[in-house]
Structures are given as structure tokens and as C-alpha cells.
Amino acid sequence: MSENHKTPGFVQWLLKVFCREDYREEIQGDLQEIFDWRAEKSGLWIARLRYLFDALSAVRFYQPVKTDYSSSGAMLFSFLKSSFRNFKRHLGYTSLNILGLALGLSAALFILQYVSEELSYNNSSGADQLYRVSNDYNRFGNMIYESSMTFSGVGPAMEQDLPEVIESVRLFGPGIGVERDVVVTRPDKPQIKFKEQKLFFAEPGYVNFFDLMITHGVNNLDKPNTAMLTPELAKEYFGSVEDALGKRLKYNDVSVNLDLLITGVFERPGFKLQIDADILVSYITMERENPDFFVNDWGGNSFVTFVKVTEQAAPRAIEQAMSELTLRYKPGYAERNEQGEYDRVNRYFLTKVTDIHLNSKFQNEVGPIGDANTIRVLQAIALFIVVIAWINFINLSTAKSVDRIREVGVRKVMGARKNELIQQFFTEAVLINCMAVLLALAFVNLGQPLFNLFVEKSLSLQSIDLDRFGLLGVIIFLLGTALSGFYPALVLSSHQTINALKGKSKIDSGLFLRRGLIVFQLLFSFLLIIATLTINEQLKYMNSQDMGIDMEQVLILRGPVVSETRGQENIPNIEAFKEQVLAIPGVSQIGTSTVIPGHGILRGNVISHVRESDSDMKSIERVVTSNDFLSTIKANFLIGKDFDKTMEGYIPIIINASAARELDFADPADAIGQILYESNRYERRVVGVIEDYHHESLNRAIDPMYFVRNEGLDTYYAIRLNSSKVSTTLDRIEEQYITSYPGNPAEYYFLDEFFARQYKQDEVNSKVFSAFALMAIIVACLGLYGLSAYAATQRTKEVGVRKVLGANVPNLFLLLFKEVFLLVAIGFLIALPMAYFGIDSWLSNFAYRMEIGGLLFVLPLLGVLTITLLATAQQIIKVSVMNPVKSLRYE
Amino acid sequence: MNHTLGALEEVIILLVLREEESYGAQLVKLYVEHMKKEITLPAVVMVLKRLEKKGMLKSRMGEPSAERGGRRKVMYEATELGYQTAEEAIKAKTQIWDMVPKFSK
Known part of the structure; x- marks a missing residue:
């Protein structure tokens, strides 16, 4: 062999570093020969590897160069x-x-x-091809709703009709809506039962879409009545993961009872999941149970739908194609008005799954x-x-x-x-x-x-x-x-x-730079402090607003899930329970409702003045309540009164002031006694108009709402307490609940706390910002301390001269502090406009926003001045009180 | 002067003796063939240098050659002392080996 194989360059460099110079030629030559020999004998890769070992081994010839x-x-x-x-x-x-x-x-x-x-x-391994499908609904040019969930027919239709869509997965979470509670029980030990908020009916592809790892058993979600759960939940129900496999669980919600077989245990992936399920039940179970709604329905937007598209697919084109596809599945939507526009329009949107968490605009986002x-x-x-x-x-x-x-x-x-x-x-x-x-x-x-x-x-x-x-x-x-x-x-x-x-x-040349740096630090501290203060003030403002209702002392008790009776047959039970609770000392009022303040509103229901006509329909949030619910939360009646037992022979409704305006009543009094039609045909009589109250967080404007009476729905009990011994009253209520509704875990909370949960993210942000603001200020003060120390020593001699000429300590102190003060002032002046515009744009997210007051800026200024004073005082005082004899000798 | 030989030193000096005159790369190849295991070149060269220091080998610069990328090799040859030390070491071991009872089975 005459030709040399090329040896890896990096290793040659390594050799140069390791091997002493006087051996280098010999070693390199020998290695080249061996490399060629090995390459012939066992292949290039082995040769390279051995070459690397040889080079590393040459470290024994390392000799620190003595020069x-x-x-x-x-x-x-x-x-x-x-x-x-x-x-x-x-x-x-x-x-x-x-x-x-x-x-x-x-x-x-x-x-x-x-x-x-x-x-x-x-952020799953295939996330770049995964999209979530959402849709909105326009009727007669009005936006009726925007929903993160879509219809059950959408996923299969996309998979079948659009070549770009490889696979679709539908999920249905009975616990995420407000209508249903889910209780899962171990049948052989009925005392082991939990309310499961994180239960989802899912199609089998969900597991692969989001990298769930099946640690035990198999993914049998394509068969009816099967379920998989997390190891934690398996332990809760069965004591161990192994024992869970092949066992059964009983599922109850207000409308169905199911028997589930556990076929697998899955581990969550390493990243966060937007839909974080504890239990996955096969979707086909519900298709069998309620085919009208779950198989191919195009009306109910309750299904989280994910699609996997081909690599080349353009999401915008798919959205377009879907909107056109709607007409095939919803022939009713083909009607056009005089201008040739469609009366009803569904638009579909594809969101990258990784964008859902941080960029959601939907009121009903899951997770x-x-x-x-x-x-x-x-x-x-x-x-x-x-x-x-x-x-x-x-x-x-x-x-x-x-x-x-x-x-x-x-x-x-x-x-x-x-x-x-x-x-x-x-x-x-x-x-x-x-x-x-x-x-x-x-x-x-x-x-x-x-x-x-x-x-x-x-x-x-x-x-x-x-x-x-x-x-x-x-x-x-x-x-x-x-x-x-x-x-x-x-x-x-x-x-x-x-x-x-x-x-x-004489290093004054850098002084300008250093002052600039300090100003930057102060500017940043100012911005952080002002931001923290603003968030806090806005939260305080929102909490101090008159909500229009009185949420203190209102206990919310979730209604039973496991029940022998359904719908109107429930009324006697509910009535009896209410009577018994009212009898407990400390309870003053009780009512039921399907929605409580603090729940998101999705305006989907329609109401109109005229029967059987599309043109006059208004979309207004619908709440189903019993007698006394609105008085329990102390809503203010502009006119009329709350539902009571005297209203017989018709179905009464109450509207809020916004709804009255939306329905074109010039004066709330005009509404009383009027007949309205729900969903175009059901007759309702208006018996009252309430003042608008804040049903949602104050970053949203008040929506029009109406309340319709039904004594047979007890999703939530609202109970007004007037007791000084709240805990005893609570115990009594819980006891009563367990006796009246055996088999249901009692779950309750106070309405004001529930409402405040909406501000949770803002509160966390406020805390995070204040923590980091504090850290930034501490760090900036260390810098100020350093600078003032420097300035003070630089001017020691000057101070000495001034002292000899009769300056007193306070004068000197002011003289020295002036420099620091100037820096603070400059930092503040730059921060002012930046902060103002920042606050203004942040507050524009809120429908109810505070005034931007001067205190927001003055307080941070005073604060920073005090802190800087403290940080610099020690150095300045040290120089000011120094004996002039000493300071004059300085240098 | 230290006249004992380590195990690796012994093999290397024997290989040098066998070739009369040899150099690092060749010794690595011979070692791999005879001992049926890999060795790094620097390990071999280290031994050569040590043996040279002990006076059992002497070296001279060879001619540059194309197959070494134009680099010269260093040729090693055993000295009188090297020859004797190796012989003694092997003899001593052979004597002991001869006295070992044969393994039946």
C-alpha cells in the first residue's frame, strides 16, 4: 500500500498538545504506519478509534514546556x-x-x-405536525361564540375528507364543563371513591400524539368500556400498579353510569400537558352510550380535537377547506341573505399544540x-x-x-x-x-x-x-x-x-461610563418596582369594586352526582335537602344554580321577542336557577322580584340590565310581564330585572345574562350563612349532605374564594415580580455602595479643605449625596415615560381599570431614594466626620 | 543500574531481538500478532525509551519514508547487556517452568 490514509485532524492536534516535542516525529510516523495497517486490517473506523486511544495515551509523554x-x-x-x-x-x-x-x-x-x-x-416529539382545532360561530353577522372545543363530527370529517390530515383525536372531558361532576368508584370497595376532574374520554391516538408512556398493560382505548390511569391514581384505588390491571371501576355522572375495565397504566411525559389526564377512558364508550352527540354531531362544541397533518400541509389552507366542508355536513347553513352572504357561518382554526398554553384567547380553554x-x-x-x-x-x-x-x-x-x-x-x-x-x-x-x-x-x-x-x-x-x-x-x-x-x-475617563451603568441599574429597578406596584394596585382595585352581589359568607356546595333519580324526579329530594339545610342554625338562605359567579361565560344561547323567527335572536348567557338563588347572592333588583313559589303556571325568567338593553327595552320596567322565547320556541315570562353584577373577572366587561327557573337542577347549592360559628355550621351541612345524598363526597368552598381564583395568575405574577424587583434592588444597591465609596475617597482632600474653611457636616453630607441623588433623578426621569406606557398598555387588558395615579411613581422614587441614602450614608458620613488633619494628609 | 525487566519490557526486548533492529510501529504490529491483544503505540515507545535509559537498547535515526508521511523513524537495537538480561530472565523462568508438575486432566 503506497497511499496514506488520512488521519483525523483533531486527534493530530491532540497529539501535538500531549506529546513532548523531541518524540513527536517518531510517534507521529509510527502512528501513521499503524493507522494504515489497522485501516487495512479492521477498517477505517476501528483504525480511527485506536488512533484516538493512542493519541490520548501519548499524554504520558506530556512535559510542561520549561521556558x-x-x-x-x-x-x-x-x-x-x-x-x-x-x-x-x-x-x-x-x-x-x-x-x-x-x-x-x-x-x-x-x-x-x-x-x-x-x-x-x-412539547411532544411530533408536536410540529400537531394542531388543535377550534371554531367560532357567526349568525347574521354577529359573533355568537368562539370556542376552543369543536363538534364531535369535525375530527373524523377532517381525517376522511382532507388528504393533509393524517389522524385526528377527539377528547371529551365531562369534568371540565360546568354541567357535570364525575365520581369514580371501586365497585368491590364502594368506600374508595373520588371526584375525578381529570378524566377524559379519549381516542387511542392521544397516547402517541403526546408521548404518554404505557408502563403496564396495553393501550386498549379502541375498545368500549376500557380505561387507563396514572400510577398515582392506580395506587389510590388499588394500592399498587400491578393490582390495578384487569380490575374494574364504576363511573358515574349526572347522565350516565359506566363500568370500566382497566387495561393499562400510563406515565406522564417529561413536559407539561395542556390536557393533563389522570384517567383516560375509551372515547368509543360514549359513542355507544350517546351516538347522537358523540359520533357525528355538528352542533355541540364540547370536543377537544387534535389533528396530525402531513409535513407539507399548510394549516391556513386546511382551515379554509374545513369552512367549506361545513356546508356539506350542515346543510342548514347554506341559506343566504339578500346580499348573498351566509346567515350562519362556522370558521375553523388550527392552533399549533405548543402555542395553546401561552396564546389562548378562548374563554373555555381546557387546562x-x-x-x-x-x-x-x-x-x-x-x-x-x-x-x-x-x-x-x-x-x-x-x-x-x-x-x-x-x-x-x-x-x-x-x-x-x-x-x-x-x-x-x-x-x-x-x-x-x-x-x-x-x-x-x-x-x-x-x-x-x-x-x-x-x-x-x-x-x-x-x-x-x-x-x-x-x-x-x-x-x-x-x-x-x-x-x-x-x-x-x-x-x-x-x-x-x-x-x-x-x-x-486618574481614572476619571471611565467615570461617565460607570455613572451611565448606575443609571441603567436604577432605571431597571424603578421599572420593576413600578410594575409590581401597578399589578398590586390593579388587583386591589378589582377586589374593592362593588361586585353588584355579596359574595361573602356564601357557601357553595356541589350537587350530588350519584343519584337514583334524574331530572324532574329530583325535585322532591332537592326540596327536602333545602328544607333540612335551612333548619340548621346559622343558615339563612339557600338556592341552586347551574352556574356560579366566577365561571367563564360562553354566549351560546338565544332568546328573542318573536317566536319561530331567526331575525330577532339575541345571544345571551343562560343560567338555570331555583327560587331564592339570586336573593342568596344578594343581587339587586331594579324592578320585579326573585323567583318564588307564587309564580305558577308559567316559566319565569329574570334578566340583567345589559340583557334588557340588548333586548331593546328602553326602561327595565317595560320588560316586566313580557313574553320572551328561548331557542325560538319556549315561552318565558320576565318577572324581574337585576342590576348588572360582575359574574366574571373584572378584566372582562359584563355580559348580558338571563336566569330561568328550574327546581330540578342542583349543580351548585348556594347557601348564605349568618353564623358566628362557621365551622359547626359547616359540619352540620356536610353531615346533612352525606345523609341526603349517600355515595357522594361533599365538596364545598366559599364563593368569594372561588371568584378570586380568576385573579390567581395576576397574583402569582405580582409575587414573582416583587421577588425579582427586590433582588434587582439589592444588587443595584451594592453597586451604589461601591460608587459612593469611590466618590468619597476621591474627594477626601476636598472635604478636608472645605472643613477647614468652615463647612459643617450636614453641608458636606449634602454635597456628597448630591451626586447619588442626581443619578437617581436621571434614572427616574428615564423610567417615567417607559413605565407610563407600559402600565397603560397592560391596563388595556382590563375592562375595569384603575386610574394611573401619581403615587405609583412617587412611592418608588421615595423608596429608591431612601435605600440609596442608606447604602451610601456610611461612606459619606465616614468622610464627612473625618478629622481634617487626616484628610488633608491623604494621598 | 537496574537490571530487572518488567513483563511488557521483556516482551518488547524479545521482539527487538527477534528482528535484530526494529521500530515502534513494527513492534506494535508484532505485539498484536503474538500476544493477540491491542496495545497503544505510546505504551511501546515508553518501554523502548526506558530500556534505552537502562542501557539495554540503543537507537539511531532512520531514513524518512513516504509511508510515514515523510517522517523519519527511530530504529532500536539490543545491546550486549540487553541480550544477556533477556536471556537470564527467560532462562530463570524456563527453569521454574520445567519444575512445575504437569497438569493431568
Whole structure:
């Protein structure tokens, strides 16, 4: 063989590094020969691998190159040694530095955890081809509803009629609507029963769409009456995962009772799921049970539908094709008006599954909803806090450099070259950054439980999505370390030897930059504080609004699920239960309803003045209540009265003021006694008009609503308490519930708490922002402290002269504080417009928004001034009270 | 002067003796063929250098050749001392081996 095989270049480089020079030619030659021989004998890959081993093994020839003293090994050692000596000498300063950086880094790590989790929703392996189908409904040009769920016919139709759609999956969650509760019982041990909110009827493809791992058993969701559950739930019901397989469970909701066979146990994937099921029941079960609704219906929007499309498919084209397809399945929608437009229109929308969590606009979205803007802002905060920490580091080290001028001078005289000085200071910077990272990791570990409590999640360092943030984080960190290390190093090493020896520092050139950095820190702190304050104030504003009803002292008790009787046969039971509860001391009123304040509203129901005509229909939220419900929550009647037993022989309804306007009643009084038609045909008589009350969170305007009486629906009992011994009353109510509705777990909460859940996300945000604002301020104060220390020492002599000439301590204090005050003022002035526009655009999300008051800005200003005063006072006072004899001698 | 031989040193010096004059790459190939196991070149060269230091081998620069990418090889040859030390080591072992009772079964 005459031709040489090419050896891997990287390994050759490795060899160069490892092998001492005088052996190199021999080794390289030999290795080339062996490489060729091995390549012939066992193939190129084996040869390469062995070559790598050989090169690594050559490390035994490593010989530190002994040349002159400036070379890396010994110098590095010397740098390290003097760095540590220096740290020890300025222990306070060094710890301040490390602490600041560590705080900044740990804040960033916390934020990354939070952000990573929020971004991880539905991030399954095939997510880029998965879409969720939603639809809206327009009638006579009016938007009736927008729904995240669609009809049961949509999924199969897409799969069948559109070539771009590979597979569709429908899910139905009986627990997510407001109409049904689900109780699952172990038949052989009926005492083991739970209300299951996270139960979904699902088609078998769901498992593969979202990477669920079946750890035991098989995916039998294509067969009726089968179910799979999570290991946690398997343990709850059966004690162990193995025991669950092949067992049966009983399913009850208000309309069906099912017998389920457990065929599998599934583990959740590593990312968050928008639809987080504990139990999956085969969808076909419900198709058998209620084919009209579950097989191919085009009216009820209750089905979460996912589709998997081909790689080339364009989602917009599919949406278009679906809208056209509707006409085939809903012939009624083909009617057109005089202008040739369709009277009724369904539009369909495909949303990438990974976009659902953060970008949902639907009132009836299934699963938790986040906010993409918050996530963006948090990422920016993470970056800024770290930047602030580095700025701090730069400020502190340059300020401290005054003390080290002489050291630099001596080093220079002893022959240190400029780049060696830079290396020295750079080594210190890198060391401090490294120690800060270690400390930050410790902080994060220690603070994790507290942070988790704060944001109400279970996060850890492992939550950070390294694919997304890993590389970026490392680059930013290296860049930051390099920049924050180089600047002070450059400044320090560039002193004139002669001045440095005298201890004179003339580093005013960088002063402007350093002041700029401080202003930036303050600006950022201002923005964070103002943001925190704004969120808090708006929350307070919303909570203090007159809701139009009285939610305090109202207990909400969920109605029974397991029941022998259905519908109107229930009335005697419900009546009896109400009587018994009313008899309990401390209970003043009771009523039932299908919807309670705090539930999302989806305007889908129609009501009109005229019978059998499409033209006059209004879509108004419908609530079914019993006698006394509206009086229990203390709704204010503009006219008329609440349902009572005297209203017989007709079905009474009550409307709110918005609905009265929508129905064209000029005066609420005109509405009384009028006949309205529900869904075009059912006759209702208006008996009252109530003032608008806030049924939903105050970020939404009040919707028109009507209340229709039905004594046979007890989804919720609302119970007004007037007791001082609430817990005894609660116990009595619970006892009564269990006696009246055996087999149902009692579940209750207070209405005001339930209502407040809508503000949960804002509250968490407020807490998160305040925590990070605090961290940013602490870090910024460390920087101020450093700057004021620097400024004070610089002006020691000036202060001495002034003192001799008769200046008193307060005068001097003001003189020195003026500089800091100026920086704060500049930071504040820049922050002001930014904050104002930020607040304004944030508040535009709320239908009911507070006024932007001056206090929002004045309080942070005062706060920051006080903090900066505290941070700088010690240094300033030290210089001001110094004996002038001493300060004049200074330098 | 240390006149003992380690196990690997023994094999390498025997291989050098067999070839009269040899070099690293060739020794690796011979080692792999005889001992039926892999070895890294630096391990072999390390042994060669050590033996040279002990005075059992001597080396000279060879000619550059194309198959080594134009690099010169270092040729090793056993010295008198090397020859004797190897012989003694082998003899001693052979004597012991001869006294070992034969394994029946």
C-alpha cells in the first residue's frame, strides 16, 4: 500500500498538545504506519478509534514546556496565588462582589426554571405536525361564540375528507364543563371513591400524539368500556400498579353510569400537558352510550380535537377547506341573505399544540392558561438582572482599584508587562465569577422550596430547558464574565507607573461610563418596582369594586352526582335537602344554580321577542336557577322580584340590565310581564330585572345574562350563612349532605374564594415580580455602595479643605449625596415615560381599570431614594466626620 | 543500574531481538500478532525509551519514508547487556517452568 490514509485532524492536534516535542516525529510516523495497517486490517473506523486511544495515551509523554518565566503554567499559579491573597485582604469587598453576582445569577436561574416550564407545554416529539382545532360561530353577522372545543363530527370529517390530515383525536372531558361532576368508584370497595376532574374520554391516538408512556398493560382505548390511569391514581384505588390491571371501576355522572375495565397504566411525559389526564377512558364508550352527540354531531362544541397533518400541509389552507366542508355536513347553513352572504357561518382554526398554553384567547380553554407576554418580560428580567450584577461587579472593582494603584505601580516597576497585569486582574474576575456561580447554585438549592411555594409550582434546576437556554446561557455567561473582567483589568493596568507608585489615580475617563451603568441599574429597578406596584394596585382595585352581589359568607356546595333519580324526579329530594339545610342554625338562605359567579361565560344561547323567527335572536348567557338563588347572592333588583313559589303556571325568567338593553327595552320596567322565547320556541315570562353584577373577572366587561327557573337542577347549592360559628355550621351541612345524598363526597368552598381564583395568575405574577424587583434592588444597591465609596475617597482632600474653611457636616453630607441623588433623578426621569406606557398598555387588558395615579411613581422614587441614602450614608458620613488633619494628609 | 525487566519490557526486548533492529510501529504490529491483544503505540515507545535509559537498547535515526508521511523513524537495537538480561530472565523462568508438575486432566 503506497497511499496514506488520512488521519483525523483533531486527534493530530491532540497529539501535538500531549506529546513532548523531541518524540513527536517518531510517534507521529509510527502512528501513521499503524493507522494504515489497522485501516487495512479492521477498517477505517476501528483504525480511527485506536488512533484516538493512542493519541490520548501519548499524554504520558506530556512535559510542561520549561521556558522563560512569563509562560503560562507558573504565571497562572502566581496569578491564582496573588488573587487569593488579594481576596483575603479585601474580604468584605470580595464577598460583596460575589454576593451580588450570585444573587443576580440565582434570580436568573429561578426565572429560567419558571419560563422553561411555561414553554414546555405539549412539547411532544411530533408536536410540529400537531394542531388543535377550534371554531367560532357567526349568525347574521354577529359573533355568537368562539370556542376552543369543536363538534364531535369535525375530527373524523377532517381525517376522511382532507388528504393533509393524517389522524385526528377527539377528547371529551365531562369534568371540565360546568354541567357535570364525575365520581369514580371501586365497585368491590364502594368506600374508595373520588371526584375525578381529570378524566377524559379519549381516542387511542392521544397516547402517541403526546408521548404518554404505557408502563403496564396495553393501550386498549379502541375498545368500549376500557380505561387507563396514572400510577398515582392506580395506587389510590388499588394500592399498587400491578393490582390495578384487569380490575374494574364504576363511573358515574349526572347522565350516565359506566363500568370500566382497566387495561393499562400510563406515565406522564417529561413536559407539561395542556390536557393533563389522570384517567383516560375509551372515547368509543360514549359513542355507544350517546351516538347522537358523540359520533357525528355538528352542533355541540364540547370536543377537544387534535389533528396530525402531513409535513407539507399548510394549516391556513386546511382551515379554509374545513369552512367549506361545513356546508356539506350542515346543510342548514347554506341559506343566504339578500346580499348573498351566509346567515350562519362556522370558521375553523388550527392552533399549533405548543402555542395553546401561552396564546389562548378562548374563554373555555381546557387546562391552565399562561401568558406569552409575561414569559417574554420574565426572560428580559432574567437577562437584565444578570447584566445589573455584572455592572455592579465592574463598578465595585474599578472603585476598589484606587486601593490597588500602588500594587500596580510596584508590579510595573518589578517588570510586569501590561498584558500580564491584565491577566492578573482578569484571573481575579474569572475566579470571582466562578465562585459566584457556585454560590448561586447553593442559593437556588436553598431557596427552591420558598420559590416553589411562591409560584405554586414544583420546579427544580432540572426544569430548565437546556436545549432552549443551555447554549445561550453559557454564551451570555462567558461574554459577561469576559466583559466584566476585561474592563476593570484594562483600567487598572493602564496607569502611568510613576503616578501609580505615588498612589494617584486618574481614572476619571471611565467615570461617565460607570455613572451611565448606575443609571441603567436604577432605571431597571424603578421599572420593576413600578410594575409590581401597578399589578398590586390593579388587583386591589378589582377586589374593592362593588361586585353588584355579596359574595361573602356564601357557601357553595356541589350537587350530588350519584343519584337514583334524574331530572324532574329530583325535585322532591332537592326540596327536602333545602328544607333540612335551612333548619340548621346559622343558615339563612339557600338556592341552586347551574352556574356560579366566577365561571367563564360562553354566549351560546338565544332568546328573542318573536317566536319561530331567526331575525330577532339575541345571544345571551343562560343560567338555570331555583327560587331564592339570586336573593342568596344578594343581587339587586331594579324592578320585579326573585323567583318564588307564587309564580305558577308559567316559566319565569329574570334578566340583567345589559340583557334588557340588548333586548331593546328602553326602561327595565317595560320588560316586566313580557313574553320572551328561548331557542325560538319556549315561552318565558320576565318577572324581574337585576342590576348588572360582575359574574366574571373584572378584566372582562359584563355580559348580558338571563336566569330561568328550574327546581330540578342542583349543580351548585348556594347557601348564605349568618353564623358566628362557621365551622359547626359547616359540619352540620356536610353531615346533612352525606345523609341526603349517600355515595357522594361533599365538596364545598366559599364563593368569594372561588371568584378570586380568576385573579390567581395576576397574583402569582405580582409575587414573582416583587421577588425579582427586590433582588434587582439589592444588587443595584451594592453597586451604589461601591460608587459612593469611590466618590468619597476621591474627594477626601476636598472635604478636608472645605472643613477647614468652615463647612459643617450636614453641608458636606449634602454635597456628597448630591451626586447619588442626581443619578437617581436621571434614572427616574428615564423610567417615567417607559413605565407610563407600559402600565397603560397592560391596563388595556382590563375592562375595569384603575386610574394611573401619581403615587405609583412617587412611592418608588421615595423608596429608591431612601435605600440609596442608606447604602451610601456610611461612606459619606465616614468622610464627612473625618478629622481634617487626616484628610488633608491623604494621598 | 537496574537490571530487572518488567513483563511488557521483556516482551518488547524479545521482539527487538527477534528482528535484530526494529521500530515502534513494527513492534506494535508484532505485539498484536503474538500476544493477540491491542496495545497503544505510546505504551511501546515508553518501554523502548526506558530500556534505552537502562542501557539495554540503543537507537539511531532512520531514513524518512513516504509511508510515514515523510517522517523519519527511530530504529532500536539490543545491546550486549540487553541480550544477556533477556536471556537470564527467560532462562530463570524456563527453569521454574520445567519444575512445575504437569497438569493431568
